[in-house]
Amino acid sequence: MDPSLINMSAKYHRFGRYVASVTFWPVIFCRPFAGEATMTQHWKTDVAIVGAGPAGLMLGHLLRQAGIACMIVERQSAERVLARIRAGxxxxxxxxxxxxxxxxxxxxxxxxxxxxxxxxxxxxxxxxxxxxxxxxxxxxxxQTEVTKDLIDAAPDRDLAILWEAGDTTQVHDIASDAPFVTFERNGQAERIDARFVVGCDGFHGPSRRAIPTAVTHEYxxxxxxxxxxxxxxxxxxxxxxxxxxxxxxxxxxxxxxxxxxxxxxxxxxxxxxxxxxxxxxxxxxxxxxxxxxxxxxxxxxxxxxxxxxxxSYIFTPMQHGSLFLAGDSAHIVPPTGAKGLNLAASDIAYLSDALIAWFTKGDRDAVAGYGAKALARVWKAERFSWxxxxxxxxxxxxxxxxxxxxxxxxxxxxxxxxxxxxxxxxxxxxxx
The missing domain is CATH 3.30.9.10 (D-Amino Acid Oxidase, subunit A, domain 2)
Structure with a gap:
């Protein structure tokens, strides 16, 4: 059994076309694919989140609170994440x-x-x-204390976090309805299949790079x-x-x-x-x-x-196909005015509401409008910090x-x- 997933409860849930039952793996809404002769460990969930900083953790908790399946994959260990000195x-x-x-x-x-x-x-x-x-x-x-509180609350709230993926994480097939994330942990290849992928992996993460350069612009x-x-x-x-x-x-x-x-x-x-x-x-x-x-x-x-x-940095678009960006993966502000973490939180407020509306009500307009709505607030926060x-x-x-x-x-x-x-x-x- 994967020690990073101990204490997650086994449950059964159904959302849209995703069915996630846990028989042998104590991870809520996530399980290995059956019947595949491969050394790759497969998981399936509704939303795959890349990055266990405050943005990814907040999103994971909000989705779990709404009963939506999600998993977080993080390149660092929990100890390294908590060692980051940030504003507050x-x-x-x-x-x-x-x-x-x-x-x-x-x-x-x-x-x-x-x-x-x-x-x-x-x-x-x-x-x-x-x-x-x-x-x-x-x-x-x-910010370190916020992160610690969110991590500490994860096991009791059935939020699965896969730590120590290193620099191997990649995001695939974002133009489709079946994107997936691949990475390696402890020398073993792993894969998460999802309906949506959310990049909360910071400026140097892989999510932003998955968007074709032909449709992007950087300010x-x-x-x-x-x-x-x-x-x-x-x-x-x-x-x-x-x-x-x-x-x-x-x-x-x-x-x-x-x-x-x-x-x-x-x-x-x-x-x-x-x-x-x-x-x-x-x-x-x-x-x-x-x-x-x-x-x-x-x-x-x-x-x-x-x-x-x-x-000061802004990347557009903040969504492409089945991939969404939030926090430092899409924008950086100078620390004057303390907008970094707070701007990530507003992204998550918009995105969590949109994803919850999609999974619970079939509301596609909310998901489609996330990028434009988030960017309007991003530009105003960037203006104030500038x-x-x-x-x-x-x-x-x-x-x-x-x-x-x-x-x-x-x-x-x-x-x-x-x-x-x-x-x-x-x-x-x-x-x-």
Whole structure:
């Protein structure tokens, strides 16, 4: 018996033309094909999901909650997936999905609701009171913690996850009604046959590459700097996030909890981590965050330090034949404004509703309209992340004029309720 599938309950279900009964294999709605003389392990399900990040896991749970058969295949081990350090500001869209699934207890106990955030111009803090302006909050709760909660809930909810497929995963026959996914685990070839395949496998995954290039288009902009980040077990300098625009460059003060902080500065892409020992980085953060914040910074040794490049990227179409893309497989946003995970969650909200309507009501229009509906929101989120990135960073080649425009824009924001409202409604996430 495959140890990664232990604790899955054996049940019987029927949806459309798929019948999945479990006789010898304890995997809900999935079984090997009978009567085939082959060394390939075959599975059959309704929806095959590639990628066990938050997008794939959310989709799997939503489909299982609706009684729809699905399986997830992931290239990494669960331990490697949980080792990824990611952002943790959750929009209402994301928290609503976790509430809908009932996978929210730890988020509610340990998450930090935020009523606002701050923009800094080197001298002052400009607070955007999102709760007062638009009546909503965001929640600070790490993406790693969201992923852990979704993984932990999988066995009891009969969500099968096939771990450690490595780089062997490929998606096939997406133009047909019978697509399939192949991969290898522990030296054995495996295959999942499904009615639909969903690629939640990130920018470097195989799903996007399965779409013929003749029908695709990529929109992208690479920013000429990266974010140098430090994670430290120290209390945050402020109870809300601070995005700072200083003459020396950008800085961000964020947090993971009351005792763990995350800070960033922008640096040239040619910079090395070795050039930034902890003390130099703390000094630079104090300068860029400004005199109102610097006295409250608590310094400590780095738990993790890295440089991440920034880019804006959109791939179209987000669906082709029986393949759908969601999350980073279709779009990347710069981390300014915390849209990455939240944009993936909105994709999943649209896609799960469409797939559930297809399987339960035979509604083909919902499935056909997924890509256009998702992309409309993607472009607006990309616009906001691009705007905030341009506002808070100094681009190479910018002169006194560009700097003066940033200062004027920040001053306008500080004194305009209308502008603050526009920023707030984008920050908390536009309605679905």
């Amino acid at each position: 500001v959750l929009e209402r869209t994301t928290t609503d999905l976790l509430d809908r699934l009932g996978i929210n207890a730890r988020m509610q106990a340990e998450g930090h609701p935020h009523d606002g955030f701050n923009l800094a111009d080197g001298e002052r803090l400009i607070r955007i009171d999102i709760k007062a302006l638009v009546g909503k909050q965001v929640t600070v709760y790490g 992208q902009f690479a920013y000429p700097f990266g974010w140098l980040g430090i994670l430290a077990d120290v209390p945050p300098c402020n109870h809300e996030l601070i995005y700072a625009n200083h003459a020396r460059g950008f800085a961000l003060a964020s947090m993971r909890s009351d005792t763990r902080s995350r800070y960033y500065i922008d640096v040239p892409l040619t910079e090395s981590i070795e050039a930034w020992p902890d003390e130099r980085l703390w000094d630079e953060l104090a300068t860029r965050l400004g005199p109102a914040v610097a006295p409250h910074i608590v310094r400590g040794p780095a738990l993790e330090k890295s440089i991440a490049p920034l880019r 705007y905030l990135t341009k506002l808070m960073h100094r681009m190479p080649g910018d002169g006194d004029f560009e700097r003066a425009m940033q200062v004027a824009e920040l001053d306008y924001i500080a004194n305009s309720v209308a502008m603050q409202t526009a920023i707030a409604e984008n920050y908390v996430g536009l309605p679905l």
